[in-house]
Amino acid sequence: MNNADIKKELVKMLGRDKVLIDDLDLMYYSYDSSFLTKLQPVTPTAVVLPASTAEVQKVVRLAYENDVNIIPRGAGTGETGGCVAVEGGIVIDLSRWREIVEIDVNNMQVVVRPGVIHADLNDELAKFNLFFPPDPGSSKMCTIGGMVANNASGLRAVKYWTTEPYVLGLEVVTPTGDVIITGGQQARCIKNVSGLNLTKLMVGSEGVLGIVTQIRLRCFPRPKARGIAMAVFDHLDDAPATVLEVYQAGVLPSGIEILDGSAIKAVNDFKPHINLPEAEAILLFEVDGNPPGVEYEGQIIKEVAGRRARQVEWSTEKKRMAELWEGRSITATAAARVRADGSRIFAGEDISVPISKVADVLRAIRALGEKYGIQVVNYGHIGDGNVHCAPVINPENPEEVELVKKLVDEIHLLAIEMNGSTTGEHGVGAARRGYAVLEHGPAVDYMKKVKAAFDPKGIMNPGKLF
Amino acid sequence: MEFKELPPVKEQIMKCVRCGKCRELCPVFGEIGIESAAPRGHVFMVQMLRDGKVEPSPEVYEKLGQCLMCETCSANCPSGIDVHELNAAARAYLNDKNPNRGKDFLFGNFWTKPEMMKQSIKVASLAQRLGLQKLARNIGLTRLLPGDLKDAEKILDNIPPHSARSQLSAYTPAQGESRYRVGYFLGCGTDFLNPEIAQAAVNVLSRNGCEVFIPEGLKCCGLPHIANGKMDVARQLTIHNLKLFEKLNVDYIVTDCGSCSATLSKKNLKFVLEGTSYQEDGAAFAARVMDLTVFLVDVLDIQVDVKIDRKWRVTYHDPCHLVNAQGITEQPRELLRRIPGVELVEMPHAASCCGGSGTYSVTHHQLSMQILDKKMSNAASTGADILATCCPSCIMQLNFGCKRSNWNAEVLHPVVLLNRAYEPAPAAV
């Protein structure tokens, strides 16, 4: 079938409401949040918006029979072009499929369809005193399907880790059009070592092995108390040093975040009421658990951080905590505010390094920014070494674009050199696939073999990962 | 000014990092769920338009026209993009490239002349009622008002027979000593659809020591024109109104309509008057413009010392043009709290749009109703008997919502309730 026939067939299969085929409609699916697709948007052949496994299966079978690429998509908040049809094909937008199928309170599990928004899920779970701990900065807009595909994490990975350990089982439409259930067809258990762990393989596979149509997640009881310590530093180096000292004092906070001086300015500009103190850096430590424990650990953090910090503010007051946490979550995009004619770009934004080397890395990034004459706003999940760098440029100035590409490349290489990785949570997608061999060596060939086993025709989200 | 050179187009497009935060905030995206309805999609499309990657076609207008200009995205954009301004600029450009005689007539003539405006609403519904769709289509009305007109016209069911203007004098003296000279910007929605708000506003102002001036010849604030791509007409209207108020030498210019005060705000006037010699006048004018509730609470600090026997359970809906465009949330609530007998109960998502947005409830009827239904279920969950808000367009929409959901609540502007509290209580039996 040619493209026109494929489009007709899709409409016939799913109905006009669930298929986009007009050029204008399709253009809107040429991007995600990445700098890559800002520079090079790619329009898909068609977009489908299925709302059942059977519909997804029909589309995949059609694509398989006709050798057409298929690209799963959630909310398109990814930073790597992962959900964009960089080599053409049908985009399967799952973000309208927002069903919470079941909350199994006793077994502390929830079953959802892929389009459910992370924050909505946690709002629902809160009614049952449960929560799904990973907390991406994009919580209010990204889908659980996207989180599973990217193994997303975020502000609480220090204690609660990434999406992966919470995924107990998946329903997947494979690239050949089969439907499989990983983690045990009937299973409702939490521990399970039977069989090859396909769940683990799928999580973080960025949509190159299949389409996730249902997710069974483990939840935790909601902690009863929370507190946030904000430590303010006059010297950037003191911030990472304090992180190590807090761990050494025997405290595992639920989150440790850093904002450098420019990130602080950006947050204050967007939300003046948050009123962060001006400084070289601030650290936000979040502690959660039972009330006396939270208070106890808060005091230790206060004491330890106070050795290097100019000031430490400890708060268990709901409003202030919400403000501080919000301040950190908005940094990702508010970063642009440091320059009137600038925009932050999502490129080189997600390196992960050993926590002992964070200070060196922050210094090196600062030097690279100076070398290229580009302001880089630094913030991120310092507690696990996941540093987010936001180069702020005028993306419509070709010279700046060329310079920033070089800067970003150096940042990625720096991460690898420092025994880290080019990406801690946002994934590889199309944007970072060039570093695969450097990072993984011959293991990349085995990754390709795994993919081929699932996807013999190579139609599933090609042009990504490696 | 050339489209590419317009400040929002020149300065703001490149700021969008497409983070997608706006997707989940947008009431229209919430209903449609496809990227072309998302605010970041609109920013993208304006960029395509600017870069010549798409033709300035009616189809592009239709995509951008899905936005109901509630400004939720603009108010919450971490990158600081005024998505609605960008959208308005693009609509004006598209409109210039695709002249539509019917629309030009409607917005260039009818809706610049207050009396005619009222007629236009009637003509549209009458044409439908008499089966004269063809005539309406010929003059471009159905194109402008697609969808189920028959249903849409129900929203305009209760157009009062007399406008506020016909019942109020151009000057009302202050009761007692005069504290302020206040210009009252009588918006079209209040004038034609809710004259009781104007009467209450003038009464309350006068009672609290304000001389009230309503300039003769006042015209529309221009918002419907901006929203429908008629920027040139909006500009003319603004300049006309600026001149009228200039002569009056008033301390403040107050309006009970959130949309009017947003349109007359410093930021918006800068946008509308860009490239004209009226920029400074506009800024000086805007500096005196104030929402009525803000004026009553912050400037007059009114205390309502009357005894009221009855109780009102009131819930408040934040009009988009107050909450998003101007960040005003507290004063309307405070005013309500100061009215004896009022118990204020918050509804969930008080700041989410009601789907009214001026002509939107007519041009995108179905969508508007879906948004409205969500609003009504939140509002009704409070068990209030009064639903208060500060925008005549919201009042019209919410009234319709009450009918649709069979909820027997009264929809009104807080000043109307205040005025009611002032009315002498019936003598005790």
Ligand SMILES: Cc1cc2nc3c(=O)[nH]c(=O)nc-3n(C[C@H](O)[C@H](O)[C@H](O)COP(=O)(O)OP(=O)(O)OC[C@H]3O[C@@H](n4cnc5c(N)ncnc54)[C@H](O)[C@@H]3O)c2cc1C
């Ligand atoms: C402001 C901002 C802050 C962010 N903060 C964080 C953070 O703190 N932590 C973090 O980890 N990430 C963060 N991200 C990145 C991004 O939000 C996450 O990676 C998120 O999980 C992507 O979800 P999505 O629904 O937008 O997926 P998309 O961007 O649509 O897709 C991402 C990838 O998943 C695949 N995919 C999507 N759905 C499916 C499915 N059902 N089946 C198979 N494959 C699928 C796509 O093909 C693509 O490869 C942030 C992004 C932004 C813009």
